[in-house]
Amino acid sequence: MRFGIIGTNWITESFIEAASEVDGFTLTAVYSRTLDRAEEFAAKFGVEHIYTDLHEFAGSPEIDAVYIASPNSLHKEQSIICMENNKHVLCEKPIASNASELMEMVQVAKEKNVLLMEALKTTFLPNFLTIRDNLHKIGKIRRYSASYCQYSSRYDKYKEGVILNAFRPEFSNGSLMDIGIYTIYPMIALFGAPSTIKANAVMLDSGVDGQGSVLFEYPGMEAVITHSKIVNSYLPAEIQGEDGTMVIDKIHTPEKVQIFFKDGTSEDITVTQKAKSMYYEAAEFINLVENGQLESSTNSFANSLYTHRTLDEVRKQIGLKYIAD
Structure with missing residues (x-):
């Protein structure tokens, strides 16, 4: 599964290091608001595709799923843009700023038939x-x-x-x-x-x-x-x-x-x-997508809501x- 990354921080690095041990995980694209940071991060992990425009990133044919680890206030907008472009989304906790935002995100996930899951590892x-x-x-x-x-x-x-x-x-x-x-x-x-x-x-x-x-x-x-x-x-x-x-x-x-x-x-x-x-949240996410399941029974919509x-x-x-x- 080809992943794109939003958020170039230590949490993202930890996720990549863990997810790289999961069969089927491939990192193919990085998004950052600044080109210098995107290039620096991409070089560190050998990523080929770099984006500084969120809509171009979300529409990229090079990615199947997105891991989002940006500031909490950006989670809803970024998740929805990615899901509207038919990308599965694994979004860092807290998945949204409030329950109202999360309900919007779940609705889009259901409409687009993509997986949305909160990345709460515990x-x-x-x-x-x-x-x-x-x-x-x-x-x-x-x-x-x-x-x-x-x-x-x-x-x-x-x-x-x-x-x-x-x-x-x-x-x-x-x-x-x-x-x-x-x-x-x-x-x-x-x-x-x-x-x-x-x-x-x-x-x-x-x-x-x-x-x-x-x-x-x-x-x-x-x-x-x-x-x-x-x-x-x-x-x-x-x-x-x-x-x-x-x-x-x-x-x-x-x-x-x-x-x-x-x-x-x-x-x-x-x-x-x-x-x-x-590792375990990444494995769950990839396994769900590969088996055509659009909601985790563990980090379910209900538990997140x-x-x-x-x-x-x-x-x-x-x-x-x-x-x-």
Whole structure:
């Protein structure tokens, strides 16, 4: 499958390195707004076709699918232009600025009979699958607790007065959208949409959230998540059941998963991850296209929509507004 790339950053490089290990992946085109950056990136990965016009890129006969890793605020427009040119789209998380945008994107995907999938890697990883498949062992689940707090190197610049994209609301950015989603999407994939949401955040002068926490209510259980781009945290995630507690080292990229039962015994349910973390989302995407399937059952339209409706409600409660809203 011939891929074109939108977004020439470190995330894109990580995706290419991982996807290159998937049978059938070929990188044939790069789009960037500037020719110098497009040429530099293309040379690094041996890419033949370079575009600085998005419509020419989307209409290129040299590509079958597009991986998009541009600023969040551009995801909808770029995805729709590519899908209208009959290209399958794998779009980095968050796939859109809000649920309304995502609904537009899904509608176009259905009209054009192309695959649209959110590139949220967590839910495809071997150790997330082992979490899902072993939940029954811990009995009636009462709490999901997850934290992703990572001090951003861009925050140093922010404190110096240089506001980079990660902290600019016009790009639909901030802690919730950048890394908080990694705690929320897995929750929804495992337990569905919450019934109530209560959110708090520390807002920065630029207009985005630097960190926050959210309490979710489900029938018979609760969930709590914390996220930050201005402090670090080293807490594991937990799923607490009446018969035991599942402890997950990192909710965004789980590599070690253990169950501690109430009788004092424990079980290590970790499985071996044989490839780079982004390999699995690329493999899923390519496999779906090759088999004529136009929606992932894992990163489904429903899971992405539930997640983005949840993000919308959290942003409403903390007063985080985007131009896209």
